[in-house]
Amino acid sequence: MDVPAWTAEEDRTVQVTVEPGHDERPEVQHLGDRAPTYAAEPGALPAADPAALDDLTPDTVLEGARYGTYTLRAVSLRGDSARFRGEARRDHLLTARFGTGDDALVMVVLAGGDRAVPGAPAAAAELCRTVAAAVGRSQERLAEDIRAGRRDALRSGLQRLTDRGYGRLRVRAAELGLAEEAYTAGLRALLLPVDPQCRTRVCFGSGAGGLFRLRSGEWQDLEPDEGAWEGEFRFRASVARPGDTLLVCSGGLAAPMREEALLPAELATRWTEPEPPGLAAFLADTQLRLKGYADDRTAAAIWEA
DSSP, X not given: OEEOOOOOGGGOOEEEEOOTTXXXXXXXXXXXXXXXXXXXXXXXXXXXXXXXXXXXXXXXXXXXXXXXXXXXXXXXXXXXXXXXXXXXXXXXXXXXXXXXGGGOEEEEEEEEXXXXXXXXXXXXXXXXXXXXXXXXHTHHHHHHHHHHXXXXXXXXXXXXXXXXXXXXXXXHHHHHTXXXXXXXXXXXXXXXXXXXXXXXXXXXXXXXXXXXXXXXXXXXESSOOTGGGTTSEEEEEEEOOTTOEEEEEOHHXXXXXXXXXXXXXXXXXXXXXXXXXXXXXXXXXXXXXXXXXXXXXXXXXXXEO
């Protein structure tokens, strides 16, 4: 699904707050003519167990890096609904660099669980760690396959490790006495070579989520048949062009990207600037609020120089 860039100023309503004396990007509170139901900032904290403080999840996680020809920005933030109800963030984000020098691989893996699923936060975290660990152990072979353009080998190898990750979730669900669907999450992962001579970008995963590309000011949905993909392995390896922005995200952001023209249009306007946003600006961009979309949002974006 291609979403055209904005051409009609009257089609959008944006409320902004600008601090006097600052030329930085204004903070956008929400898009559309109706404010979201919940407040813009965190409210109640999740309940804590003094015997399990390691399980606490922060409201927001930010990460960034720059290698070769690309700049990475990544974020996972608690949804408005969870902030209001004092519930923990269900999405999980993990970023890692495996290896050294030009042979290294940067990995971003994110997982998002349904708000109605009680085991979603733990399942998302376990799935991210399992898949990332498997990629790390296979880093040398994966880096070589990416540079050589061996897409069939990449697809089969990444599908095997993804299947193993979901297999572990099913085992854990049985141990906890839960149904399989009560301990699962949608998965998306990016593999990015550090080698500046290699512009191949690999995305894979399963379940809810999205992969989008901003090229020449217009968004392309690289997973357009969302319903047909449910539960199936997804894989895409493509060569990035200078000026591209690749966005991979959990279902909480993929849904408004597909269903509300205001959001992709506003992001296209912001993300076609000469320089990628800093971490604070990226956070403001990804939490642009729309009424009816209050789930966690987790996303990673790659800007190609």
